[in-house]
Amino acid sequence: MSMIDIRNISKWYGQFQVLTDCSTQVKQGEVVVVCGPSGSGKSTLIKCVNGLEPFQKGDVVVNGISVADAKTDLPKLRARVGMVFQHFELFPHMSIIGNLTIAQTKVLGRGADEARERGIKLLDRVGLKAHASKFPGELSGGQQQRVAIARALAMDPICMLFDEPTSALDPEMINEVLDVMVELAKEGMTMMVVTHEMGFARKVAHRVIFMDAGQIVEDATKEAFFGQPRSERAQQFLSKILQH
Amino acid sequence: MNYHWNWHVYLDQVSAGDERYLDWIISALGWTIAVSMSAWLIALTLGALIGTLRTAPNRWLVAIGNVWVEGFRNVPLLVQLFLWFFVVPEFLPAELSRWVKQDMPAKEFFTAAICLGLFTSARVAEQVRAGIQSLPRGQKMASLAMGFTLPQTYRYVLLPMAFRIVIPPLTSEFMNIIKNSSVAFAIGLMELTFISRQMIEESGQVFESLLAATLLYTICAFSANRVMTYIEKRTRVPGYIAGAK
Ligand SMILES: Nc1ncnc2c1ncn2[C@@H]1O[C@H](COP(=O)(O)OP(=O)(O)O)[C@@H](O)[C@H]1O
Ligand SMILES: [Mg+2]
Numbered sequence: 001m002s003m004i005d006i007r008n009i010s011k012w013y014g015q016f017q018v019l020t021d022c023s024t025q026v027k028q029g030e031v032v033v034v035c036g037p038s039g040s041g042k043s044t045l046i047k048c049v050n051g052l053e054p055f056q057k058g059d060v061v062v063n064g065i066s067v068a069d070a071k072t073d074l075p076k077l078r079a080r081v082g083m084v085f086q087h088f089e090l091f092p093h094m095s096i097i098g099n100l101t102i103a104q105t106k107v108l109g110r111g112a113d114e115a116r117e118r119g120i121k122l123l124d125r126v127g128l129k130a131h132a133s134k135f136p137g138e139l140s141g142g143q144q145q146r147v148a149i150a151r152a153l154a155m156d157p158i159c160m161l162f163d164e165p166t167s168a169l170d171p172e173m174i175n176e177v178l179d180v181m182v183e184l185a186k187e188g189m190t191m192m193v194v195t196h197e198m199g200f201a202r203k204v205a206h207r208v209i210f211m212d213a214g215q216i217v218e219d220a221t222k223e224a225f226f227g228q229p230r231s232e233r234a235q236q237f238l239s240k241i242l243q244h
Numbered sequence: 245m246n247y248h249w250n251w252h253v254y255l256d257q258v259s260a261g262d263e264r265y266l267d268w269i270i271s272a273l274g275w276t277i278a279v280s281m282s283a284w285l286i287a288l289t290l291g292a293l294i295g296t297l298r299t300a301p302n303r304w305l306v307a308i309g310n311v312w313v314e315g316f317r318n319v320p321l322l323v324q325l326f327l328w329f330f331v332v333p334e335f336l337p338a339e340l341s342r343w344v345k346q347d348m349p350a351k352e353f354f355t356a357a358i359c360l361g362l363f364t365s366a367r368v369a370e371q372v373r374a375g376i377q378s379l380p381r382g383q384k385m386a387s388l389a390m391g392f393t394l395p396q397t398y399r400y401v402l403l404p405m406a407f408r409i410v411i412p413p414l415t416s417e418f419m420n421i422i423k424n425s426s427v428a429f430a431i432g433l434m435e436l437t438f439i440s441r442q443m444i445e446e447s448g449q450v451f452e453s454l455l456a457a458t459l460l461y462t463i464c465a466f467s468a469n470r471v472m473t474y475i476e477k478r479t480r481v482p483g484y485i486a487g488a489k
Contacts, residue, residue, distance in 0.1 A: 047385075050389060052385055052388060052389060075388075075391045075392065075393050076391065078388060078389055078390065078391045079390065079391025080391075081389070083386070083389040083390075085382050085385065085386055086382075087380065087382050089380070089382040089383055089385065089386035090386075091383070091386075091387075091400075091401055091405075092405060092481050092483075092484045093404050093405055093408065093479075093481045093484075102400060103390040103391060103392065106392065106396060106400065107390065107391040107392060107396075108391075134482070134483075135481060135482040135483050135484070136483065136484075137481060137482060137483025137484040138482055138483035139483075151390075152390075155390065155391065
């Protein structure tokens, strides 16, 4: 059974069609990288997975639960789907540990001590235990993004979504974030990652999806994608980003 | 100028009764503070609620918020006060109407507090809306993505930051409410403005009477400013630069 099953979704902003009949599956433990030019709909697609963006056609089924079904308790579903954003989106008025515990207590109903213990453990794991009582504004971008990953993990997610997690970072901070993600992937976390970091894709991705103009143009195993992408657009895209 | 200063006037007895003018002033200060604080409480509570509604993803809620803000913002405060005092009681159910007109205790106080509170709530709502909308869109997304409901998102994520951002304009509103409370003299609430006029009439000491009112309004408004500055300092977020993403 697939963990994430995207079934023929289409989405419009008014007259403008952002997504056209997109379908793909992510199996349990699979790492799928989504790439494509800016504006091709990658963020929109990944936000459809946990219903942050509504869509007009098709459905997404996460661990057997339909996102499009009006009866679905979306907050409950989202609590189990971790998400990491380009600009970190830590809550600036809460300490780092506060960021890690608030949803555990308010959404999952965990006790304060249990939440804190879990939070500290995850901070330790991303190498930031010493910063627990600092505030997001006092950390570097790379540190903030690691906290954001830890915050998502604190909810014990069944899968993780990443939307360009390293593209707002200074180059010297990219690797500290990618290292955490690689480790997660190796532990068997189900991941859907929008990124242009092809090194990351080569290292841990099972499949690569290439999007253009709201469509999934290519959906192939990593080996097939890097070996010989079938579509011309994917070839052009790859040659452009691999030049640097 | 041929003005006869009399600094003892504050300790003089008023013409009728055994009170001194100072007693009048102290009691008047009490009413000014009571009306201002009650109105501020109403304004903050309703302002937060209406400001939030105006950012809600539902056009009916937004419409309610818009009507509220435009209604209270576009009619002069003094006219609103007269409407609440003279007109609204006429439209209440018969029993209630008679009670309000004849028996309601501290009627001037409640009318002024409610009127001033509602008037200011529209202005607070505007500040709160602007504060919420100045936050990065991703904050709401991140909160929802963690499983918070929309009300929880406002409660724990959006409003705490929005309020911090709008403390400076809210400070002005708090100071305005104290100064605006002076309109309550027009319906006979014995607050500072009312009493200073009364004192002028009875004692004839125009300058001393107005000086007392001026000084006390200034002290109140300045204290409000200090309180808000203290709150601003206490709630300042370490490392957060306003306006940065
Ligand atoms: N709220 C919106 N309203 C209208 N158009 C939007 C909105 N959000 C995104 N778009 C458009 O949808 C397209 C896809 O956006 P996005 O999913 O962010 O692309 P990507 O993440 O691949 O860069 C873009 O053309 C963008 O301009
Ligand atoms: Mg994007």
